[in-house]
Amino acid sequence: MQYKDYYKTLGIERDATQDKVKQAYRRLARKYHPDVSKEANAEEQFKAVGEAYEVLKDPEKRAAYDQLGSQWRAGQDFRPPPGWDAGFEFSGDDASVFSDFFESLFGQSVGARGERAGFSAQGQDHHAKVMIDIEDAYTGATRQISLHSPHLDSTGHVRTKDRTLNVKIPKGVRQGQSIRLTGQGDSGMGQGRAGDLYLEVEFRPHPLYRVKGRDVYIDLPLTPWEMALGAQVRVPTPAGPVDVNIPPSSQPGHKLRLAGRGIPAQNKGDLFVVLKVVLPPADTDKKRKIYEDMARELAFNPRQHMAV
Amino acid sequence: MVDTRKVLTGIVVDEQIELTLSDLCRSCAVERERIIAFVEEGILTPKFVSSEQSEYRFLGSSVKRAARAVRLQRDLELNLAGVAVALDLLDEVERLRTRLRMYEE
Numbered sequence: 001m002q003y004k005d006y007y008k009t010l011g012i013e014r015d016a017t018q019d020k021v022k023q024a025y026r027r028l029a030r031k032y033h034p035d036v037s038k039e040a041n042a043e044e045q046f047k048a049v050g051e052a053y054e055v056l057k058d059p060e061k062r063a064a065y066d067q068l069g070s071q072w073r074a075g076q077d078f079r080p081p082p083g084w085d086a087g088f089e090f091s092g093d094d095a096s097v098f099s100d101f102f103e104s105l106f107g108q109s110v111g112a113r114g115e116r117a118g119f120s121a122q123g124q125d126h127h128a129k130v131m132i133d134i135e136d137a138y139t140g141a142t143r144q145i146s147l148h149s150p151h152l153d154s155t156g157h158v159r160t161k162d163r164t165l166n167v168k169i170p171k172g173v174r175q176g177q178s179i180r181l182t183g184q185g186d187s188g189m190g191q192g193r194a195g196d197l198y199l200e201v202e203f204r205p206h207p208l209y210r211v212k213g214r215d216v217y218i219d220l221p222l223t224p225w226e227m228a229l230g231a232q233v234r235v236p237t238p239a240g241p242v243d244v245n246i247p248p249s250s251q252p253g254h255k256l257r258l259a260g261r262g263i264p265a266q267n268k269g270d271l272f273v274v275l276k277v278v279l280p281p282a283d284t285d286k287k288r289k290i291y292e293d294m295a296r297e298l299a300f301n302p303r304q305h306m307a308v
Numbered sequence: 309m310v311d312t313r314k315v316l317t318g319i320v321v322d323e324q325i326e327l328t329l330s331d332l333c334r335s336c337a338v339e340r341e342r343i344i345a346f347v348e349e350g351i352l353t354p355k356f357v358s359s360e361q362s363e364y365r366f367l368g369s370s371v372k373r374a375a376r377a378v379r380l381q382r383d384l385e386l387n388l389a390g391v392a393v394a395l396d397l398l399d400e401v402e403r404l405r406t407r408l409r410m411y412e413e
């Protein structure tokens with residue numbers, strides 16, 4: 001088991017006042033809250049900060065923790081000395097899952113949520129995220145999802161249960177929508193029925209496609225002559241390649257709408273092809289000559305409206 | 309506990325789905341009063357309001373919003389007005405991020 005330096009986690013000195021502890025916690029909780037933060041590992045950071053606060057906000061727990069001494073370093077192999085907590089009494093009803101380090105020191109009592117004879121309650125619903133590819137939303141797919149959910153064992157302790165579920169991702173699902181799996185949440189107590197599992201769908205970033213609601217966008221690189229003269233080009237879409245007509249005199253930034261080729265939700269989204277120009281480099285005499293001919297023959301001033 | 313054979317099929321909780329007050333309470337593990345307070349603060353807007361709270365109906369997307377509101381309130385000790393502002397700003401950030409992605413290579 002690894003020693004955890006709760007002061008370091010909160011970025012405070014060992015002699016920080018309770019006000020300072022609270023301040024540091026509030027600041028870091030806002031920074032790493034999974035609903036707010038886009039930081040990498042926000043969720044782990046948030047849990048670590050929460051665990052540190054759970055100990056340091058409580059004068060009893062803090063005193064007991066301090067008693068372990070300050071010679072420990074974070075990550076160091078740790079065993080609680082026998083009888084280290086004599087004289088301290090802890091009570092807690094927090095059902096969140098803390099580290100082994102925390103549990104070895106303070107245990108995990110869950111009071112009110114323990115099982116009572118003849119008592120029925122509906123199991124709690126659970127919320128989790130599932131990452132899918134844009135293509136999955138077009139065709140539907142089956143995804144294996146690993147969940148680590150806290151649950152109570154027979155002695156009333158919180159344990160993490162790992163489960164793997166195969167879940168059907170329905171065709172037409174959109175970013176941010178939830179899939180409800182009935183009865184896959186907490187099991188109920190007594191006669192109570194099990195809770196549900198809500199999986200929030202998130203699309204993995206895709207190198208070609210961007211998604212906005214039901215609509216999908218793709219950037220299409222074109223040559224100057226394809227833009228100017230018009231062309232028929234093959235464009236990838238999540239449902240397979242299609243041929244698209246580029247109208248003559250197109251300009252970069254123009255969007256071509258392929259109706260109904262977005263996410264196949266109940267109201268089908270559209271696919272937008274955004275036109276981009278890529279210029280061939282003028283890196284040989286021959287190519288330079290062609291550009292020079294264009295400059296002379298076309299006599300085109302794109303800055304005319306700037307009147308300079 | 310790995311069951312590799314069974315495939316679970318769920319339903320997409322979208323605008324087609326209606327939720328009752330007790331559905332929302334269960335999904336967020338909170339009391340009715342909390343959801344009612346969210347409604348009164350304008351954090352949640354029922355699709356259908358009646359004098360009987362048990363007849364309230366919410367859009368499917370309310371599950372996510374309500375769960376978020378509960379977490380923010382609990383973890384950051386925000387009051388209702390704070391939760392409301394945070395949620396609106398988070399929605400706005402989400403919209404702007406989506407737009408930004410449109411302009412980034």
